[in-house]
Amino acid sequence: MDILIIEDEARIARRIERLLRTILRDAITALHHCDSLSAGQEFVQQHSIDLLFLDLNLNGQDGFEVLEAVVAESFHTIIISAYRDQALRAFEYGVLDFVPKPFSEERLAQACQRLRERKGNSSAMRYLAIRKKGRRVLVPVEEVLYIQGAGVYTELHLKDGSTAIHNKTLEHLQQLLPPHYERIHKSYLVSMNEAREIVIEPGSKYSLRLNNEECVPIGRTRYKDLKAKWFS
Amino acid sequence: MGLVNGYAPPTIACIFDHMKRHLLFSILLLAVVIMVSSCEPTRLRYNFDWARVQSGDSIAWKAPDYNDEHWGKFWEFEEDGVFWSRMKVVLPPEDEERKSFGLQIVATASYEAYWDGVYLGTNGRLGTDGYREKAGTYQWFTPIPDSLLADGEHTLALRGTMDDENLNFHSYFFIDEYFNLTRGPLQISKYMFLLAGAFLITAIYFLLLFASQPKEYANLLFGVICLTFLSLLLMEYLKLFYLYPYPFQYIRLELIGYLHALLFLLTPLFFIVHFDFKWKTAGTLILILVVVYMEYRYHDRFDWIARKYTTLIGAFSALIIGYGIYEKRKGAIWVMASLVVSFFLVKYLPLVDFPYMASYDVSVFVAFILLAVTMLYVMSLKRRSERQAYEASLVRSERLKNELLKKNIRPHFIMNTLTSLIDWVEESPKEGVAFIHALADEFELLNEIADYKQIPIGQEIRLCKNHLKVMGYRKEVRYVWEDEAVDVNDIIPPAIIHTAVENGVTHGLPGADGSIIFRLNSKTLPNGREYILRVIAEKRNTGTLVQKGASSDGTGVRYIKSRLQESYQDRWEFISRPTDEGWETIIRLYDLVTV
Numbered sequence: 023m024d025i026l027i028i029e030d031e032a033r034i035a036r037r038i039e040r041l042l043r044t045i046l047r048d049a050i051t052a053l054h055h056c057d058s059l060s061a062g063q064e065f066v067q068q069h070s071i072d073l074l075f076l077d078l079n080l081n082g083q084d085g086f087e088v089l090e091a092v093v094a095e096s097f098h099t100i101i102i103s104a105y106r107d108q109a110l111r112a113f114e115y116g117v118l119d120f121v122p123k124p125f126s127e128e129r130l131a132q133a134c135q136r137l138r139e140r141k142g143n144s145s146a147m148r149y150l151a152i153r154k155k156g157r158r159v160l161v162p163v164e165e166v167l168y169i170q171g172a173g174v175y176t177e178l179h180l181k182d183g184s185t186a187i188h189n190k191t192l193e194h195l196q197q198l199l200p201p202h203y204e205r206i207h208k209s210y211l212v213s214m215n216e217a218r219e220i221v222i223e224p225g226s227k228y229s230l231r232l233n234n235e236e237c238v239p240i241g242r243t244r245y246k247d248l249k250a251k252w253f254s
Numbered sequence: 255m256g257l258v259n260g261y262a263p264p265t266i267a268c269i270f271d272h273m274k275r276h277l278l279f280s281i282l283l284l285a286v287v288i289m290v291s292s293c294e295p296t297r298l299r300y301n302f303d304w305a306r307v308q309s310g311d312s313i314a315w316k317a318p319d320y321n322d323e324h325w326g327k328f329w330e331f332e333e334d335g336v337f338w339s340r341m342k343v344v345l346p347p348e349d350e351e352r353k354s355f356g357l358q359i360v361a362t363a364s365y366e367a368y369w370d371g372v373y374l375g376t377n378g379r380l381g382t383d384g385y386r387e388k389a390g391t392y393q394w395f396t397p398i399p400d401s402l403l404a405d406g407e408h409t410l411a412l413r414g415t416m417d418d419e420n421l422n423f424h425s426y427f428f429i430d431e432y433f434n435l436t437r438g439p440l441q442i443s444k445y446m447f448l449l450a451g452a453f454l455i456t457a458i459y460f461l462l463l464f465a466s467q468p469k470e471y472a473n474l475l476f477g478v479i480c481l482t483f484l485s486l487l488l489m490e491y492l493k494l495f496y497l498y499p500y501p502f503q504y505i506r507l508e509l510i511g512y513l514h515a516l517l518f519l520l521t522p523l524f525f526i527v528h529f530d531f532k533w534k535t536a537g538t539l540i541l542i543l544v545v546v547y548m549e550y551r552y553h554d555r556f557d558w559i560a561r562k563y564t565t566l567i568g569a570f571s572a573l574i575i576g577y578g579i580y581e582k583r584k585g586a587i588w589v590m591a592s593l594v595v596s597f598f599l600v601k602y603l604p605l606v607d608f609p610y611m612a613s614y615d616v617s618v619f620v621a622f623i624l625l626a627v628t629m630l631y632v633m634s635l636k637r638r639s640e641r642q643a644y645e646a647s648l649v650r651s652e653r654l655k656n657e658l659l660k661k662n663i664r665p666h667f668i669m670n671t672l673t674s675l676i677d678w679v680e681e682s683p684k685e686g687v688a689f690i691h692a693l694a695d696e697f698e699l700l701n702e703i704a705d706y707k708q709i710p711i712g713q714e715i716r717l718c719k720n721h722l723k724v725m726g727y728r729k730e731v732r733y734v735w736e737d738e739a740v741d742v743n744d745i746i747p748p749a750i751i752h753t754a755v756e757n758g759v760t761h762g763l764p765g766a767d768g769s770i771i772f773r774l775n776s777k778t779l780p781n782g783r784e785y786i787l788r789v790i791a792e793k794r795n796t797g798t799l800v801q802k803g804a805s806s807d808g809t810g811v812r813y814i815k816s817r818l819q820e821s822y823q824d825r826w827e828f829i830s831r832p833t834d835e836g837w838e839t840i841i842r843l844y845d846l847v848t849v
Contacts, residue, residue, distance in 0.1 A: 030729075031673075031674060031729055032728075032729055032730040033673075033674040033677055033678070033727070033729070033730055034673050034674055034728075037673065037674075079666050104666050104668075104670055104673075105665050105666070105669075106665070123669040123672070123673045124672040124673035124675075125673065126676075
């Protein structure tokens with residue numbers, strides 16, 4: 023696992039590094055530290071990482087602009103900040119966890135645990151950051167009808183009929199999105215708020231009809247659970 | 255007067271309010287009086303323009319049937335000696351018989367009076383037959399025998415002398431019931447005293463106010479204006495109750511002229527000061543020049559010059575108030591409104607007849623009282639906004655103190671410090687304890703200075719050094735503090751250099767040797783002091799994101815500026831700019847008052 027720490031206080035960065043090495047041990051393949059946002063951004067653009075630890079207030083700069091940029095990337099982000107009151111806002115942007123300073127080893131371990139369990143603070147995410155024509159846009163989560171996995175990235179199908187590409191995998195997004203986003207297929211994540219009925223097609227093929235008449239295939243193995251959970 | 259910080263405590267404000275009411279009440283009263291008294295029966299009055307005057311002396315000239323057609327209408331002779339003046343009046347037929355009538359004779363001479371040839375009495379002593387003249391009173395009252403009050407024409411003949419060379423001779427008289435004649439003027443004079451009293455109290459109040467706040471020239475001016483107006487009232491209506499010798503008439507008119515001139519100077523000057531007119535000196539100079547010119551040219555034309563001054567007061571005030579409106583000064587529009595009303599008062603009030611008083615004078619006085627009340631009103635407006643500004647400055651000081659105290663409990667500082675501290679304690683407890691001590695010292699220092707608006711710079715330097723120690727533990731950067739030529743007893747607002755140091759710590763990167771140097775220099779300027787804090791460090795490559803934060807003032811810079819403004823009110827300069835070495839912060843303080 024490639025990890026990047028963006029933190030301007032040398033002592034704190036060293037502490038995060040030390041604790042992570044204790045918690046994750048061999049799971050770490052590489053661990054980098056940047057002491058400014060610009061250096062961090064540059065690093066992210068040039069290297070691929072799996073996990074980012076980000077301090078929101080570096081050298082008096084507002085970290086949310088960077089946060090907006092990094093949540094659109096494929097990796098997960100964990101915030102480490104002195105400003106506890108920013109936690110809610112951070113979760114709305116789709117971060118995996120928010121660790122308030124000062125933090126203990128246990129708290130950091132808990133954050134890492136979330137990563138392993140693939141369970142984020144999933145009801146809090148309100149926006150998805152996507153790139154549209156080179157510009158970063160925040161799309162409200164409720165605008166997303168369903169998401170189609172396409173290998174390392176995903177395709178978002180929005181209510182207005184348009185689609186957008188997101189850099190996170192279906193698994194990562196499932197961790198972040200609210201629980202009514204149900205994985206009904208290996209390649210599909212659907213907002214059950216928009217689902218109308220299950221359509222059974224010949225050859226025991228199942229699909230889910232949405233409110234806008236679109237049909238999304240249901241995985242054979244998932245059909246039973248889905249029916250039990252949402253249509254009983 | 256127990257004034258705190260130059261602001262009147264509420265009790266005085268109450269008196270102020272009370273006085274405004276007092277004045278308003280007087281005006282109302284005056285208005286009522288004028289209305290009531292104008293309903294009283296008017297006195298018969300003989301117009302003095304028609305008096306015929308003849309130099310010389312003849313016993314025949316007292317006779318009612320003497321033909322004086324060839325006499326002059328004015329005093330046309332130079333030589334001293336006896337002269338005669340004759341005036342006629344026609345008493346209209348009336349239902350009731352006239353009884354207990356008297357004459358009020360107004361004349362600038364000592365004289366014997368004859369009514370229809372009958373001797374009534376002597377006013378003063380004539381300067382004839384080798385006697386020196388003993389001046390008669392300007393006004394003189396005498397009863398008339400009831401037998402001489404039949405309907406029809408009557409003649410008043412005066413045999414007089416006039417030693418005073420300043421005056422031109424004039425004479426006129428009133429005829430009425432003797433009781434009315436003598437009591438009427440006193441009735442009016444009591445209201446004048448009342449009004450004068452109101453102005454006296456107002457004048458005393460504003461002069462005392464000026465004594466306690468010697469910079470408030472508007473208070474002084476208004477106090478003197480009230481005194482001047484009060485003197486004018488007394489001088490003008492002196493004639494209602496004081497029977498002075500006739501030569502004093504000249505002095506009285508002269509004084510009235512000077513008082514008008516003074517009012518003309520002071521009233522526009524008050525507006526110049528109150529509305530903070532841009533060209534104060536030029537304005538004042540023009541006013542003085544006008545007065546000098548008027549006095550030089552028209553000194554002796556008493557009534558005329560008084561009227562001219564009244565017009566000029568209006569014109570010059572209108573100019574200054576117009577400027578006030580243009581500059582959006584508080585209350586200027588109200589003063590202009592009252593000036594317009596005053597204009598119409600002076601124009602139309604003289605059409606109403608007032609007993610014992612010249613209608614024009616009454617209109618001018620009413621107009622001026624109105625103007626004075628509006629002056630009071632705009633002063634109270636100013637007082638209120640000053641009070642608000644003062645309260646705002648108190649709030650600001652409180653806020654700054656708060657900000658200072660919050661410095662060390664802001665999450666960014668305290669949480670990061672605690673996180674580092676945990677690490678130090680876990681890794682090397684001994685260093686950790688030293689860190690805790692440094693932190694405790696910083697808290698203590700900040701706590702010590704929080705209550706003061708200014709502190710010795712020595713204390714500030716200790717604070718800065720200590721802060722660098724704390725930050726050294728956190729950032730693991732070697733911060734070096736140097737100060738040169740700084741007098742530790744200099745007084746500065748608290749935590750301003752500390753704030754600049756904080757900024758340096760935040761934005762500076764250590765140089766090749768892993769250190770950042772903070773160097774404080776002090777320099778004496780011709781009119782103040784200068785402090786330069788240089789941060790010698792690598793500049794952080796801030797990228798596009800930070801530009802935004804750097805161009806506008808951050809919280810730190812705002813704090814420094816507010817503190818400087820609090821203590822030095824615009825007599826300071828703050829510069830913060832990058833240099834080749836790193837960053838420098840310059841603070842210049844001007845016109846320092848040594849305590």
